[in-house]
Amino acid sequence: MATTTDAAGATTRPTPFLLVLYRSALGKKYLMAVSGIVGLGYILAHMLGNLKLYQSPEAFNAYAEFLRRLLYPILPESGALNLLRAVLVLALVVHVVAAAQLTALNRRARPERYRSRRDYVVADFAARTMRWTGVIVLLFLAYHLADLTWGWVNPAPEGATVYDKVVASFSRTPIAALYLVANAALGAHLFHGVWSLFQSMGWSSPRFDPVRRTLATAFTAVVIGGNLSFPIAVQLGIVA
Amino acid sequence: MNLTLRVWRQAGPSEPGRFETYEATDVSEDSSFLEMLDLVNDGLIRRGEEPIEFMHDCREGICGTCGMMIDGQAHGPQARTTTCQLHMRSFSDGxxxxxxxxxxxxxxxLKDLVVDRSAFDRIVESGGYISVETGSAQDANLTPIPKDDADRAMDAAACIGCGACVAACPNGAAQLFTSAKLAHLNLLPQGQPERSRRTLAMVGVMEETFGSCTNYGECEAACPKGISIDFIAMMNRDHRRALMTERRGA
Known part of the structure; x- marks a missing residue:
């Protein structure tokens, strides 16, 4: 842990480790990777839990109730849920703020563009569009919460079950299409992000390296495949 | 072969630059890119014009001075090749x-195609060395080094500091250079005593000037020595470990 020395030569309180970490650009990347991992865990659990949609309305609503009563009565009702929400919000804030600061740093580091046609040689579409897919996912997240968590823009009547809210929302074709677009953006973001986090964390070894790309592809395929199936299933009348 | 060159001309560091068009005629396809520029400059000098300023030294691909962006690619279209080792047969007539x-x-x-790369020197000065007492040379093979480690350290040491990694990076980041300069010492026994201090110092100086890595991999593709971005992962790991263990100011 870093310590600072004042003018008189006296050692003052050590700077907190997280602050030392955050001050460096490499540290911001670690924190982006760690907050990304938190997000990945959530996104996978979210998709798996929503598969209950295919079981029955009762199973799906019971799952929603289970989340509210998670760890009850050790914690008050919704206590564990709100704790998880707080962790997610914190991870999201760290991820977005660090990304914004690093983007600003990168713009300063490369103020002049090449005048000639300068194309990427190896960077794929997903890597080049991280900032944009990130912003799209963020905007979508705001809508998604307003739709299904807070219910502000949900068409279902007051007091409808969670299942009914999902079906009511996805029954509107433009909204189903919006979910498809947002998940495509999320998929691109994950495809580069899952691979990239291994580099940022320094998790690299000759044996493991070839697996990293496969892992990123598989994770993206599973999560996005599941997510895309929900609005499609509602549109096709499989879930009603 | 005859070629049309559009070359960036800039009289000085704070002067505005612009592209000038030059015709390179009767170029041998066996000449190197720099020899082609030499001939163009010869013509310019004969006409009493300022020759195109560019850096060059060894002209055998090992010194790292001759970097330039050719058709949007660092050191031109041929992979793992410095500008001086790029030959005109990579281009077509017209x-x-x-x-x-x-x-x-x-x-x-600084001028035309010449840039000031002393920021690289500042990174190396901050820790890209080992401190040893001078004296008589120790016996050969006194310090055993696993072959794999020696090979990887040698791969990193192949870096010639040309700056193509920074030039190719959309973020203007110097991760590949810094990580290579760290790895060729951090992988060897002689580099261990100063490993943490070296990593923190060199990353710190790097971040004062250069951008941050977004794992595009453009640097690896542009590197004339084929330095792997695996070294960037190693630098990230070493840096995190150093932050957790080093007691700076203590």
Missing amino acids: DEIVIEPWRAAGFPV
């Missing part, structure tokens, strides 16, 4: 070739 200096905040343009 081609238009756009030539620009490296562009990054860390590499200010």
Whole structure:
């Protein structure tokens, strides 16, 4: 842990480790990777839990109730849920703020563009569009919460079950299409992000390296495949 | 072969630059890119014009001075090749070739195609060495080094500091250079005593000038020595470990 020395030569309180970490650009990347991992865990659990949609309305609503009563009565009702929400919000804030600061740093580091046609040689579409897919996912997240968590823009009547809210929302074709677009953006973001986090964390070894790309592809395929199936299933009348 | 060159001309660090068009005629396809520029400059000097300023030294691909952006690619279209080792047979008769200096905040343009790469020197000065007592040389093979480690350290040490990684990086980041300069010492026994201090110092100086890595991999593709981005992962790991263990100011 870093310590600072004042003018008189006296050692003052050590700077907190997280602050030392955050001050460096490499540290911001670690924190982006760690907050990304938190997000990945959530996104996978979210998709798996929503598969209950295919079981029955009762199973799906019971799952929603289970989340509210998670760890009850050790914690008050919704206590564990709100704790998880707080962790997610914190991870999201760290991820977005660090990304914004690093983007600003990168713009300063490369103020002049090449005048000639300068194309990427190896960077794929997903890597080049991280900032944009990130912003799209963020905007979508705001809508998604307003739709299904807070219910502000949900068409279902007051007091409808969670299942009914999902079906009511996805029954509107433009909204189903919006979910498809947002998940495509999320998929691109994950495809580069899952691979990239291994580099940022320094998790690299000759044996493991070839697996990293496969892992990123598989994770993206599973999560996005599941997510895309929900609005499609509602549109096709499989879930009603 | 005859070529049309569009070359960035800039009289000084704070002067505005512009592209000038030059015709390179009767170019042998066996000549190197720099020899082609030499001939163009010869013509310019004969006409009493300022020759195109560019850096060069060894002309055998090992010194790292001759970097330039050729048609938007660092050191031109041929992979793992410095500009001096790029030959005109990589081009076709009648081609238009756009030539620009490296562009990054860390590499200010001095004149035409010449940039100031002393930011790299500052990174190396901050820790890219080992401290040893001088005296008589120790016995050969006194310090055993696993073959794999020696090979990887040698791969990192192949870096010639040309700056193509920074030039190719959309973020103007110097991760590949810094990680190579760290790895060739951090992988060997002689580099261990100063490993943490070295990593923190060199990363710190790097971040004062250069951008941050977004794992595009453009640097690895542009590197004339084929340095792997695996070294960037190693630097990230070493840096995190150093932050957790080093007691700076203690």
